[in-house]
Amino acid sequence: MKRMIPGLMISCALALGAGLASAEDAAPAADEILLLDGSKIIGKVVDARDGAVKVETGFAGTISIPLDQVVSVKSSAPAVMELTDETVIEGQPLLVEDQQLQVTDNSGNIREVELGELLLVNPEPWELGLGYKWTGLANLAMTLQRGNTDTDELDYKLESVWRSERDRYTLKFNGEQDETNNIKNADNWSALGKYDYFFDGPTYGGIKVSAESDKFADLDLRYYIGPYIGREFYTEPAFTMSAEIGLSYVNEDYIVADDNDYPGATWGIDMTSDYLGGDSRLYFNQLGIWDLQETSDVVINTTFGLAFPLLWNFEAAAEVKLEYDSGAPEDIEELDQTYSLRLGYTW
Structure with a gap:
């Protein structure tokens, strides 16, 4: 019977663990949307406009959900958001709790914004005044x-x-x-x-x-x-x-x-x-x-x-x-x- 060298066993274990960790890191984290009726949607937030958020799902393609039906959103990927007062927020994930948009200011403080004031998520460049x-x-x-x-x-x-x-x-x-x-x-x-x-x-x-x-x-x-x-x-x-x-x-x-x-x-x-x-x-x-x-x-x-x-x-x-x-x-x-x-x- 061949005997495995202890050092090699440890190296293989570390390599396997690193590979699994890398695979987990590479897998994109899914966004989670909770609705007023208790439904939970798992997918990826694509954008939001016209009072609705679009979510790309694996079971029904891209679906549109009215913002007034959304209770919370947990997203990990950074997004660009524009509010109705033309304020543009960049580099922050879309986070909503109890129908309030969570926005982090330059001092690291979190302030709440009414979800109805969210105008656009991931707008096209022209919507931000850049070109046509x-x-x-x-x-x-x-x-x-x-x-x-x-x-x-x-x-x-x-x-x-x-x-x-x-x-x-x-x-x-x-x-x-x-x-x-x-x-x-x-x-x-x-x-x-x-x-x-x-x-x-x-x-x-x-x-x-x-x-x-x-x-x-x-x-x-x-x-x-x-x-x-x-x-x-x-x-x-x-x-x-x-x-x-x-x-x-x-x-x-x-x-x-x-x-x-x-x-x-x-x-x-x-x-x-x-x-x-x-x-x-x-x-x-x-x-x-x-x-x-x-x-x-x-x-x-x-x-x-x-x-x-x-x-x-x-x-x-x-x-x-x-x-x-x-x-x-x-x-x-x-x-x-x-x-x-x-x-x-x-x-």
Whole structure:
């Protein structure tokens, strides 16, 4: 029988113990969240915003918990926290006891803050005033048909938004080109550029420039420019809503009808909702122009639809676009309707 050398046995034992200790140190400590109903959630706190904390769990993926249902949170990893008074706390774990946020000051003293004053946990850089967040989408719908009838249809949409803590830039462009048996039956496009400056709170002001053309509605070019004031009424993912009103100079160039220009009152409404779940998105937006000289004339462009995610940031969308012009030239329909299924990429 081979005899183990005592020194070697001790060395092996120490190495094994050190290995186990290293493995324990390497394993990330789980966060613990206790709720009002006595439930205990074990996972990792990802972030908190819009009055809810997101927790990554091993049994249900990432779940969102309203902050008013949280009794305590025990977290070990350092986090960045922003309070409603714009105070930023860095390098401290998220700790909550009896619905009170525990904050350690520079002197090492712990002070309690109402949990309702916690605005963000692990905010993005732009939310702390560092640069811009860039989001957008590019959608395309195309139909090619050959046989008894040759049909080519192309719908496209591009939207891009740059948002900082203080301001926002928005660009939108979309259009439609349709042809049947080498004869065009749709040729239109529209473009929008906006700049928003946020005052304290959800109110903002800005300036808007828009242009559109529709050859089959006798519209060679309509453009308008002017200031507006807006407000974000709701910002939670379950329902977002913002609205704007303003004044603009409007110029309309027609292919056959007489050209026109006038002062106009403008408005805009944007709404979204993730109510259906599954990262789907219901959306509605409307832009309107009211002729302040010929008050019976109004232009209203409305778009609403449902978008749902696919893979790798791609999404599909079913969309309806309604374009109404009460002052359309004779022999031109006042209401134009477009129904489309789109495939796009979001970022």
